[in-house]
Amino acid sequence: MELVSRNRCFEGEQAVYKHASDVCGVDMTFAVYLPPQARREPVPVLWYLSGLTCTHENAMTKGGFQKYASEQGIALVFPDTSPRGEGVADDEAYDLGIGAGFYLNATQQPWQPHFQMYDYVVKELRDLVLDKLPIMDRHGITGHSMGGHGALTIAMRNPSLFVSLSAFAPIMNPSQSDWGRKQFSAYLGEDESTWSQYDATILMSEAGWHGDILIDQGADDQFIDLLRPQAFAEAATKRRQPCVLRTHAGHDHSYFFVSSFAEDHVHWHAERLHDH
Numbered sequence: 001m002e003l004v005s006r007n008r009c010f011e012g013e014q015a016v017y018k019h020a021s022d023v024c025g026v027d028m029t030f031a032v033y034l035p036p037q038a039r040r041e042p043v044p045v046l047w048y049l050s051g052l053t054c055t056h057e058n059a060m061t062k063g064g065f066q067k068y069a070s071e072q073g074i075a076l077v078f079p080d081t082s083p084r085g086e087g088v089a090d091d092e093a094y095d096l097g098i099g100a101g102f103y104l105n106a107t108q109q110p111w112q113p114h115f116q117m118y119d120y121v122v123k124e125l126r127d128l129v130l131d132k133l134p135i136m137d138r139h140g141i142t143g144h145s146m147g148g149h150g151a152l153t154i155a156m157r158n159p160s161l162f163v164s165l166s167a168f169a170p171i172m173n174p175s176q177s178d179w180g181r182k183q184f185s186a187y188l189g190e191d192e193s194t195w196s197q198y199d200a201t202i203l204m205s206e207a208g209w210h211g212d213i214l215i216d217q218g219a220d221d222q223f224i225d226l227l228r229p230q231a232f233a234e235a236a237t238k239r240r241q242p243c244v245l246r247t248h249a250g251h252d253h254s255y256f257f258v259s260s261f262a263e264d265h266v267h268w269h270a271e272r273l274h275d276h
């Protein structure tokens with residue numbers, strides 16, 4: 001992998017790398033924060049999956065996670081939200097195609113050749129950072145909006161790979177939302193039975209999660225009807241899933257909301273990642 005940039009940050013290092021992805025068939029960019037503790041020994045890692053229109057950069061520059069990751073001795077990985085570049089299919093809408101990979105493996109044309117973000121995150125990038133960086137095989141996962149959907153679905157489908165789970169205003173029931181139905185039709189086809197593996201509410205009903213989950217949601221989120229927190233909350237309650245779902249007065253969907261609760265999420269993960 002090729003180093004794109006490196007900056008000292010809270011006694012640690014914020015880096016951006018580029019690498020050739022076999023899974024996505026293009027070069028992919030991602031960001032990694034290494035706390036100062038990583039200079040001595042491998043550290044646990046928190047994955048942060050970003051939302052629609054984002055690259056690796058939005059949360060890296062606006063999320064405000066690094067100070068707390070430095071204090072807690074955990075690394076942060078910020079993947080991109082889709083493949084991008086020459087030959088990658090796109091759509092004129094902001095919520096389909098580039099910047100909108102939905103953390104799934106597309107099966108339909110023209111998306112299938114490059115839009116394989118599920119395997120990219122779960123397998124290829126995971127193996128790469130474990131191989132090349134001082135990162136311990138002990139992982140937490142979080143994300144915002146489309147990235148929160150990614151975090152919930154990836155964790156529930158791969159419980160043995162993740163110790164801790166949280167999300168910021170996640171898309172929670174995409175197969176019943178305009179943030180989901182259009183994209184799943186395009187990427188996965190019209191057979192809705194293939195969609196459930198990527199729907200956090202359905203996965204909660206069917207499988208749940210082995211630990212407790214932290215979800216923060218803004219009460220004044222302009223996209224709240226698309227996120228469907230009530231559907232997820234109902235499924236979690238039915239299952240008696242340990243889950244803290246906090247709804248915060250006055251908060252919208254922006255990075256002002258994410259950064260307001262970044263400390264709580266880093267602490268949530270650090271407590272669980274260091275507990276062994």
Ligand SMILES: N[C@@H](CCC(=O)N[C@@H](CSC=O)C(=O)NCC(=O)O)C(=O)O
Binds near residue numbers: 051144253
């Ligand atoms: N452009 C769209 C909305 C785009 C948007 O709000 N994206 C969010 C994530 S939404 C769900 O995945 C985001 O994180 N944007 C990047 C940022 O830096 O804020 C519109 O205007 O409706």
